Amino acid sequence: MGALHKGHAALIRRARRLAGTKGSVVVSIFVNPTQFGPREDIAKYPRPLDQDRRICQREGVDLLFHPTLSEMYASDASVVVNESSLSAGLCGASRPGHFAGVCTVVTMLFQIVRPTTSVFGEKDWQQLAVIRRMVRDLKVPVKIIAHPTVREEDGLALSSRNSYLTPENRALSSRIHAALIASVMEAEAGETSVARLRRGLLRDLAAIPGAVTDYAAIVDAESLEPLKKLGRAVKARALVAVKLGGVRLIDNVPLSGVSK
């Protein structure tokens, strides 16, 4: 989607390392309309293309794919790739059609670019899970690599939408990650009840002035199904979406259970 920040730069560097000297690194920049809802921010979504191009050059990108709308979508386009299980909850619940738009455009980009490997950020954990499922189910011949979320010094996950925050809300926004980290520490201290961990998470998010929690969930990291208990064998993930002054921010962390 462009508006490249240090998180994207880290994905590009990961791709550059994976490609080595013989492979090529392709970056796609396309603000995809089909993944925005009717009342979402596509018109004001940042498009600093010159800056994006410089970042790509600096990071050793071989090809920047920046198609026009009509190159991607015919006016009578009628084909959608839809994932119906992992897409249903979390961000999918408040953004109907979002993941169908994502799956469709990512399928198209994979068909056009035909990468052997593609790097996605863990910040959009549900998107990552949905894309892994899409690739698995449609047998797309690409290896999906997850790259850890890059954060500001105070913990805020990097996002192109962070630029919408007022200075006050930017200061408050670090408390989203802090709330997630508090859950991680409770789990490391031996708390295995997902209900109790989630209550603590919701309480911390509710304590952020002006914050409206869209969701706070502790789920199986792959299936995104709700969990009851953490445990050594359980790969859990805590995911949140919070609106701060109308800006929707998402973040997530792994939660590992310890045996008591």
Next chain:
Amino acid sequence: MGALHKGHAALIRRARRLAGTKGSVVVSIFVNPTQFGPREDIAKYPRPLDQDRRICQREGVDLLFHPTLSEMYASDASVVVNESSLSAGLCGASRPGHFAGVCTVVTMLFQIVRPTTSVFGEKDWQQLAVIRRMVRDLKVPVKIIAHPTVREEDGLALSSRNSYLTPENRALSSRIHAALIASVMEAEAGETSVARLRRGLLRDLAAIPGAVTDYAAIVDAESLEPLKKLGRAVKARALVAVKLGGVRLIDNVPLSGVSK
């Protein structure tokens, strides 16, 4: 879907010619459950694999791809490729979900086999149009080749389902193609009114003893949109689906308008 007949053999020969001596010809045989409706004939659909294999060998096929159900679909598969415009009418109206099943499995087969060129029969004209649209919209890097319908001597379009016909209905079934040819001749004689051509077609089909017409349509060959008038610039196609003794038969022919 296997149960290969002379129509499939013609598609394979076309692929063999297109591949030349350097290219490889791959045939997929997979009776895809997701394109059958709940009351359709998947259980009794013919699966004469040994015979299919002999036909493939005789026609110079390099690779026969015959996956199991679980190789194609995970038990928690949740991704569907859906075409919503061309799929809505004609066969799609009486077979809900059929074209989503077709689009999904064909996308998967294209991802697995990664052909440069793929040959489809014109007998399933709507399927051909839907697959062309799917390939166009998802940017799948494959060239779709349409191959003319192969017919029995009396005109019946070859289909694996013809084997379900009683001898009586087999004899009557040739009148489906005859009805289409009558429309072609009326159009060649100068009839341009689609309503009148369609009335004649419906009348001829209704005159077949025991036949139940599912649809008879004269549409734009590519968009499958209804037409009012034939003309030189119009690519029209007449498509029919008829049940004979419970066996659903489809057929179609091109209709070219002549200037009066």
